[in-house]
Amino acid sequence: MVAHVLRLRLDLLIGALRGDRRRVTRHAIALVLLIVAVGVVCAGILSLRTAPDDVAFAVTMIGCSALTLGFFVAAIVGGADDQLDPRRFAVFGATPRATAWATLPASVISVPVLGVVVVAAALATMWIAHGATTAVAVASAVLGVLTCMLFAKIALAIVGLVLRDRRSRELTGVFLIAMLVVVVPVVVFLASLEWRGEVPSALTQAVDVLALTPLGAAWSLPGRELTGSFAAPLLVAVVTLLAQTALWLWLVDRLLTTTERPGSARERRGLGWFDLTGGTPAGGIAARSLIYWLRDPRYLVNVAIVPVAAIVTIVPLVLVGVPLATAVLLPAPLMALFLGWLAHNDLAYDSTALWMHIASAVRGSADRAGRLVPVVALGILILAVTIPVTVSLHGRWAILPAMVGVCASLFLCGLGLSSVASVVAPYPVSRPGDSPFQQPQRTGGGLSQGVVLVGAVLLSLPSLWWGWLTLSVDAEWAWTALWGGIGIGVVVLIAGILGGGAVFDRSGGRLMEFAEST
Structure with missing residues (x-):
């Protein structure tokens, strides 16, 4: 044979x-x-x-x-x-x-x-x-x-x-x-x-x-x-x-x-992301959110602005005399902060499609967790590329753990606060099919944006301090910044998912009224 x-x-x-x-x-x-x-x-x-x-x-x-x-x-x-x-x-x-x-x-x-x-x-x-x-x-x-x-x-x-x-x-x-x-x-x-x-x-x-x-x-x-x-x-x-x-x-x-399990032509074609994310409520919401993030220009424009806004901040720092080796460390934490902030108004982008979640009695925590899957995947990809490049330009690989810890804290804290802000204080955005640059007139929204940004920075102060000690005192602080930043971020993220989920469970009527009126 x-x-x-x-x-x-x-x-x-x-x-x-x-x-x-x-x-x-x-x-x-x-x-x-x-x-x-x-x-x-x-x-x-x-x-x-x-x-x-x-x-x-x-x-x-x-x-x-x-x-x-x-x-x-x-x-x-x-x-x-x-x-x-x-x-x-x-x-x-x-x-x-x-x-x-x-x-x-x-x-x-x-x-x-x-x-x-x-x-x-x-x-x-x-x-x-x-x-x-x-x-x-x-x-x-x-x-x-x-x-x-x-x-x-x-x-x-x-x-x-x-x-x-x-x-x-x-x-x-x-x-x-x-x-x-x-x-x-x-x-x-x-x-x-x-x-x-x-x-x-x-x-x-x-x-x-x-x-x-x-x-x-x-x-x-x-x-x-x-x-x-x-x-x-x-x-x-x-x-x-x-x-x-x-x-x-x-x-x-x-x-x-x-x-082999017999399969029909329908099964061979598959259900795309819904096959990969599983049959749970959170998995279904994650699959739908992934499709939105990959196809809706309103999401894509927000993502494209993040790296540009973070990199541009290097220019004024260099012009005022900050050493380039120090200035290049700023874009990665800023990207992490803005990526965590992206989800602070995610419910508004659903418009009237929000009724599917409320009518099917989806638990709030499942809604909050499922919506974060695209942002987490995107954030990990962008930061995995940005952090090594940043550290390489800086020239000291000993600070890599500190940079990872700082970015993880800012990113996860931003996601946790965004999970609460998007159900507590959503505000109108451009409707599905409209240009992403066509923003509706609104009187609110600035407060939730500022709270998420400032709150993520405040909660990440310990990891930022440990990162500063890594740069200015001793590289041994890098591991404290790494594990401390990840720990703080995970705690805030879990608290935000559970807290935002509890608000979602109690505010279904208010959220549907918001979706119908915008």
């Missing part, structure tokens, strides 16, 4: 270059781009043969760990079906265990895995030039390739088992945003380091941790052999491979013994 599957896999690989001209052209261009990328990576790896051991180890660990993680994430996000899906071999009558073992060797014969094989060969060559033994370098390459391949196989099996008929562009978007939140800070951090022929101290600890994780343990073996700490990463690499193999065997058994 193994030989049959191997021949089948080779036929599928060659068959990708047959068919209509458009399909062949697309596959040929992708293959050429992959070959170029692999060539560039191999050239970069081989250039490290003359670099110091610690520099070569740090660079390869970061790149190889990202490569391993990329195999798992790409299999989930990519949306491609596994050509060697075990369920396709069910008609042969083989046992799940035999099917699992037969499809594994054939999985090596794929363009991405073959690309990793070439990269692993370049890595082995580079480490042998550094003095690592050939056996360890080859073992590291084999373990690394198998780890990447099994991560991809496991991810595809999970997708086939769990996400069948429910994969959507919304789910893909969530994965991509999550990766952006992780990747951008890492890239900014690495780009800001000054190597000067040696590994920066800020990177050493991170690389040591990666060497003991399933992502990097296999790739770290030659480098660790040179430093004498070889046993621990070898144990992690072997245990990871055994655990992946056991999980693969279990997943194949589940795939071959589980009947």
